[in-house]
Amino acid sequence: MGDSQIKLLTPAGALLRSWSEPNDGHTGSFWSPLGLTLLPSGDLLVADTYNGRVVRIIGAVTLCYDFNSSGLVDVNDIQAVAQRWYDPGLYDARYDVIPDGVIDVVDVMTVAAAWNLGCA
Incomplete structure:
Protein backbone atom coordinates (compact mmCIF):
# COMPACT_ATOMS: atom_id res chain seq x y z
CA MET A 1 0.00 0.00 0.00
CA GLY A 2 1.27 3.43 -0.83
CA ASP A 3 0.36 6.95 0.10
CA SER A 4 -2.71 8.31 -1.75
CA GLN A 5 -3.74 11.83 -2.66
CA ILE A 6 -7.10 13.49 -3.02
CA LYS A 7 -7.07 15.58 -6.21
CA LEU A 8 -9.48 18.35 -7.17
CA LEU A 9 -9.71 18.68 -10.94
CA THR A 10 -11.44 21.07 -13.31
CA PRO A 11 -14.08 19.58 -15.64
CA ALA A 12 -11.35 19.55 -18.30
CA GLY A 13 -9.09 17.47 -16.04
CA ALA A 14 -6.58 20.14 -14.95
CA LEU A 15 -5.34 19.86 -11.36
CA LEU A 16 -6.61 22.64 -9.09
CA ARG A 17 -5.46 21.38 -5.68
CA SER A 18 -4.36 18.17 -4.01
CA TRP A 19 -4.06 16.88 -0.45
CA SER A 20 -2.08 13.98 0.96
CA GLU A 21 -3.42 14.38 4.51
CA PRO A 22 -6.41 15.98 6.25
CA ASN A 23 -6.29 19.52 7.62
CA ASP A 24 -8.84 19.07 10.42
CA GLY A 25 -6.45 18.14 13.24
CA HIS A 26 -6.09 14.46 12.28
CA THR A 27 -2.56 13.40 11.49
CA GLY A 28 -1.21 10.92 9.02
CA SER A 29 -1.51 10.39 5.32
CA PHE A 30 -4.46 9.00 3.39
CA TRP A 31 -3.97 5.33 2.60
CA SER A 32 -7.19 4.17 1.00
CA PRO A 33 -9.53 7.12 0.51
CA LEU A 34 -12.68 5.64 -1.01
CA GLY A 35 -15.71 7.79 -0.18
CA LEU A 36 -15.90 11.52 -0.75
CA THR A 37 -18.71 13.94 0.12
CA LEU A 38 -18.66 17.65 -0.64
CA LEU A 39 -20.56 19.58 2.02
CA PRO A 40 -22.46 22.83 1.29
CA SER A 41 -19.79 24.62 3.36
CA GLY A 42 -17.16 23.64 0.77
CA ASP A 43 -15.52 21.17 3.16
CA LEU A 44 -14.80 17.67 1.87
CA LEU A 45 -15.44 14.55 3.96
CA VAL A 46 -13.12 11.64 3.16
CA ALA A 47 -13.70 8.03 4.19
CA ASP A 48 -10.12 6.85 4.72
CA THR A 49 -10.84 3.13 4.96
CA TYR A 50 -7.37 1.77 5.69
CA ASN A 51 -7.00 4.11 8.65
CA GLY A 52 -10.61 3.46 9.72
CA ARG A 53 -11.63 7.10 9.92
CA VAL A 54 -13.66 9.83 8.32
CA VAL A 55 -11.79 13.10 8.12
CA ARG A 56 -12.55 16.56 6.83
CA ILE A 57 -10.58 18.71 4.41
CA ILE A 58 -11.62 22.18 5.51
CA GLY A 59 -12.23 24.70 2.73
CA SER A 69 -21.68 37.71 -11.59
CA SER A 70 -23.24 40.67 -9.76
CA GLY A 71 -20.87 40.23 -6.82
CA LEU A 72 -23.52 38.89 -4.42
CA VAL A 73 -25.98 36.03 -4.28
CA ASP A 74 -29.30 37.78 -4.87
CA VAL A 75 -32.85 37.18 -6.05
CA ASN A 76 -31.69 36.83 -9.67
CA ASP A 77 -29.44 33.91 -8.75
CA ILE A 78 -32.23 32.20 -6.83
CA GLN A 79 -34.59 32.72 -9.77
CA ALA A 80 -32.00 31.28 -12.18
CA VAL A 81 -32.20 28.01 -10.24
CA ALA A 82 -35.95 28.14 -9.57
CA GLN A 83 -36.88 28.58 -13.23
CA ARG A 84 -35.19 25.23 -13.98
CA TRP A 85 -37.04 23.42 -11.15
CA TYR A 86 -38.16 20.01 -12.40
CA ASP A 87 -37.93 21.06 -16.05
CA PRO A 88 -35.73 18.53 -17.87
CA GLY A 89 -35.71 20.77 -20.96
CA LEU A 90 -33.99 23.52 -18.97
CA TYR A 91 -31.60 21.28 -17.01
CA ASP A 92 -28.13 22.79 -16.66
CA ALA A 93 -25.64 21.17 -14.29
CA ARG A 94 -24.41 24.58 -13.11
CA TYR A 95 -27.73 25.09 -11.34
CA ASP A 96 -27.90 21.56 -9.90
CA VAL A 97 -25.94 22.77 -6.86
CA ILE A 98 -26.65 19.54 -4.98
CA PRO A 99 -25.56 17.36 -7.92
CA ASP A 100 -28.18 14.66 -7.97
CA GLY A 101 -29.33 14.98 -11.58
CA VAL A 102 -32.44 17.06 -10.86
CA ILE A 103 -32.94 20.72 -10.02
CA ASP A 104 -35.41 20.83 -7.15
CA VAL A 105 -36.34 22.69 -3.98
CA VAL A 106 -33.10 21.57 -2.29
CA ASP A 107 -31.06 23.38 -4.95
CA VAL A 108 -33.23 26.50 -4.66
CA MET A 109 -32.97 26.52 -0.85
CA THR A 110 -29.21 25.97 -0.94
CA VAL A 111 -28.76 29.05 -3.11
CA ALA A 112 -31.26 31.01 -1.00
CA ALA A 113 -29.24 30.13 2.12
CA ALA A 114 -26.29 31.97 0.56
CA TRP A 115 -28.39 35.18 0.23
CA ASN A 116 -26.29 38.35 0.09
CA LEU A 117 -22.97 36.50 0.28
CA GLY A 118 -20.17 37.63 -1.98
CA CYS A 119 -17.79 35.35 -3.73
CA ALA A 120 -14.07 35.48 -3.10
Whole structure:
Protein backbone atom coordinates (compact mmCIF):
# COMPACT_ATOMS: atom_id res chain seq x y z
CA MET A 1 0.00 0.00 0.00
CA GLY A 2 1.27 3.43 -0.83
CA ASP A 3 0.36 6.95 0.10
CA SER A 4 -2.71 8.31 -1.75
CA GLN A 5 -3.74 11.83 -2.66
CA ILE A 6 -7.10 13.49 -3.02
CA LYS A 7 -7.07 15.58 -6.21
CA LEU A 8 -9.48 18.35 -7.17
CA LEU A 9 -9.71 18.68 -10.94
CA THR A 10 -11.44 21.07 -13.31
CA PRO A 11 -14.08 19.58 -15.64
CA ALA A 12 -11.35 19.55 -18.30
CA GLY A 13 -9.09 17.47 -16.04
CA ALA A 14 -6.58 20.14 -14.95
CA LEU A 15 -5.34 19.86 -11.36
CA LEU A 16 -6.61 22.64 -9.09
CA ARG A 17 -5.46 21.38 -5.68
CA SER A 18 -4.36 18.17 -4.01
CA TRP A 19 -4.06 16.88 -0.45
CA SER A 20 -2.08 13.98 0.96
CA GLU A 21 -3.42 14.38 4.51
CA PRO A 22 -6.41 15.98 6.25
CA ASN A 23 -6.29 19.52 7.62
CA ASP A 24 -8.84 19.07 10.42
CA GLY A 25 -6.45 18.14 13.24
CA HIS A 26 -6.09 14.46 12.28
CA THR A 27 -2.56 13.40 11.49
CA GLY A 28 -1.21 10.92 9.02
CA SER A 29 -1.51 10.39 5.32
CA PHE A 30 -4.46 9.00 3.39
CA TRP A 31 -3.97 5.33 2.60
CA SER A 32 -7.19 4.17 1.00
CA PRO A 33 -9.53 7.12 0.51
CA LEU A 34 -12.68 5.64 -1.01
CA GLY A 35 -15.71 7.79 -0.18
CA LEU A 36 -15.90 11.52 -0.75
CA THR A 37 -18.71 13.94 0.12
CA LEU A 38 -18.66 17.65 -0.64
CA LEU A 39 -20.56 19.58 2.02
CA PRO A 40 -22.46 22.83 1.29
CA SER A 41 -19.79 24.62 3.36
CA GLY A 42 -17.16 23.64 0.77
CA ASP A 43 -15.52 21.17 3.16
CA LEU A 44 -14.80 17.67 1.87
CA LEU A 45 -15.44 14.55 3.96
CA VAL A 46 -13.12 11.64 3.16
CA ALA A 47 -13.70 8.03 4.19
CA ASP A 48 -10.12 6.85 4.72
CA THR A 49 -10.84 3.13 4.96
CA TYR A 50 -7.37 1.77 5.69
CA ASN A 51 -7.00 4.11 8.65
CA GLY A 52 -10.61 3.46 9.72
CA ARG A 53 -11.63 7.10 9.92
CA VAL A 54 -13.66 9.83 8.32
CA VAL A 55 -11.79 13.10 8.12
CA ARG A 56 -12.55 16.56 6.83
CA ILE A 57 -10.58 18.71 4.41
CA ILE A 58 -11.62 22.18 5.51
CA GLY A 59 -12.23 24.70 2.73
CA ALA A 60 -11.62 22.26 -0.11
CA VAL A 61 -13.61 24.45 -2.49
CA THR A 62 -15.27 27.81 -2.38
CA LEU A 63 -18.88 27.45 -3.38
CA CYS A 64 -20.37 30.49 -5.03
CA TYR A 65 -23.90 30.76 -6.33
CA ASP A 66 -23.54 34.20 -7.94
CA PHE A 67 -24.61 32.94 -11.37
CA ASN A 68 -25.06 36.41 -12.89
CA SER A 69 -21.68 37.71 -11.59
CA SER A 70 -23.24 40.67 -9.76
CA GLY A 71 -20.87 40.23 -6.82
CA LEU A 72 -23.52 38.89 -4.42
CA VAL A 73 -25.98 36.03 -4.28
CA ASP A 74 -29.30 37.78 -4.87
CA VAL A 75 -32.85 37.18 -6.05
CA ASN A 76 -31.69 36.83 -9.67
CA ASP A 77 -29.44 33.91 -8.75
CA ILE A 78 -32.23 32.20 -6.83
CA GLN A 79 -34.59 32.72 -9.77
CA ALA A 80 -32.00 31.28 -12.18
CA VAL A 81 -32.20 28.01 -10.24
CA ALA A 82 -35.95 28.14 -9.57
CA GLN A 83 -36.88 28.58 -13.23
CA ARG A 84 -35.19 25.23 -13.98
CA TRP A 85 -37.04 23.42 -11.15
CA TYR A 86 -38.16 20.01 -12.40
CA ASP A 87 -37.93 21.06 -16.05
CA PRO A 88 -35.73 18.53 -17.87
CA GLY A 89 -35.71 20.77 -20.96
CA LEU A 90 -33.99 23.52 -18.97
CA TYR A 91 -31.60 21.28 -17.01
CA ASP A 92 -28.13 22.79 -16.66
CA ALA A 93 -25.64 21.17 -14.29
CA ARG A 94 -24.41 24.58 -13.11
CA TYR A 95 -27.73 25.09 -11.34
CA ASP A 96 -27.90 21.56 -9.90
CA VAL A 97 -25.94 22.77 -6.86
CA ILE A 98 -26.65 19.54 -4.98
CA PRO A 99 -25.56 17.36 -7.92
CA ASP A 100 -28.18 14.66 -7.97
CA GLY A 101 -29.33 14.98 -11.58
CA VAL A 102 -32.44 17.06 -10.86
CA ILE A 103 -32.94 20.72 -10.02
CA ASP A 104 -35.41 20.83 -7.15
CA VAL A 105 -36.34 22.69 -3.98
CA VAL A 106 -33.10 21.57 -2.29
CA ASP A 107 -31.06 23.38 -4.95
CA VAL A 108 -33.23 26.50 -4.66
CA MET A 109 -32.97 26.52 -0.85
CA THR A 110 -29.21 25.97 -0.94
CA VAL A 111 -28.76 29.05 -3.11
CA ALA A 112 -31.26 31.01 -1.00
CA ALA A 113 -29.24 30.13 2.12
CA ALA A 114 -26.29 31.97 0.56
CA TRP A 115 -28.39 35.18 0.23
CA ASN A 116 -26.29 38.35 0.09
CA LEU A 117 -22.97 36.50 0.28
CA GLY A 118 -20.17 37.63 -1.98
CA CYS A 119 -17.79 35.35 -3.73
CA ALA A 120 -14.07 35.48 -3.10
